[in-house]
Amino acid sequence: MKIFLVRHGADEEGYRGGWSQRGLTEAGIIQSRALGTYLYEHAEQYDIQTLISSDLPRAMQTSNSIEESLGIRGIYTPDWREMNNGDMAGMLHAEAEEKYPGIYFNTLKMDTVFPGGESPTQFYARIRNAFENLCIQLEEKRIQSNVLLVTHGGVINILYYVLANREWSNTSSFYPIDNTSIHTIQNMEKGWSILDTNRIPHLRS
Template identity: 65%
Template sequence: MKIFLVRHGADDEGYRGGWSQRGLTEQGIIQSKQLGNYLHHHAEQYEIHTIISSDLPRAVQTAREIEEKLNIPSSFVKDWREMNNGYLAGMLHEEAEKNYPGVYFNALEMGSPFPGGESPRNFYNRICASFDTLCRDMEEQKIESNVLLITHGGVINILYYLLDKREWSNKSSFHPIDHTSMHTIEKIVNGWSLSTMNMVSHLD
């Protein structure tokens, strides 16, 4: 029983991410197609039966490229979104600096939300609850394994800390999580464990 975490393809780095409604760049679309082709050619190795994705456009576009190759429809779930950065979502960096100077993810207190958004603590709790639900649904066979979960870098980073049983905060260091990288979580005797990290061989 496995969960394959995938970060969405590349988006425009000139804008704030979070709950941005901006989509992929041309490079991001190419990366997503490459991953889709790779999973199609290695279908017997991965045995993916379910695709779940964040419903933000950059994740949706990534999922669409993959589901076309695997012939598996995606389910789009709001709970797997990146952190809600409120009014800053999708804003040009220069505009954000002007209107909200000093407001950055790692500058917030754990209980302090982005203007119009959520706090790091709320973000962490949302992702932990979503992961618990997903694991339980797989174990109870409400969701068919194996699962490909297309989400965001901040989400995957939280799951690294959760699975390693380490405390997370918005000031914690960030694991290597490249665009369209895959990170494998496997069911073991005592729970779930990471077995493959930041796999990007499809981009070679």
């Protein structure tokens, strides 16, 4: 039983991310199509039965390319969104700095919310709960394994800490998580473990 975590393709620079409604760049679309083709060509290796995705545009566009290649219909949910940065979502960096000077993901206290958004503690709890619910659904066979989960860098980073049983905060270091990279976790005898990290073979061909 495996879950393949995938970060969305490249999106526009110069804007605050989080719950931004901005989509992929042309490069991000190319990356996503390459990933879809790679997964189709290696279908026996991955044996993906379920596709789940964040419902933010950059993740949905990435998932659409995979849907087209694999012929699997995606399940789109807000559970797997990036951290909710509220009023700053999709805002130009310069505008955000003018209106909300000094407010960044890693400058918030753990229980301090983004204006109109959520706190790092709330973000962590949301992602941990989403992962626990996903595991329950798999164990109870309410969804089929293997699962491909298209989400965001901040989300995957939290899952690394959860799986390693390490304490996480918004100032914790980030694991390498490239756009459209594949991170493989598997349910072993002692629980879920990380098997493979940050694979991008589809971008090297």
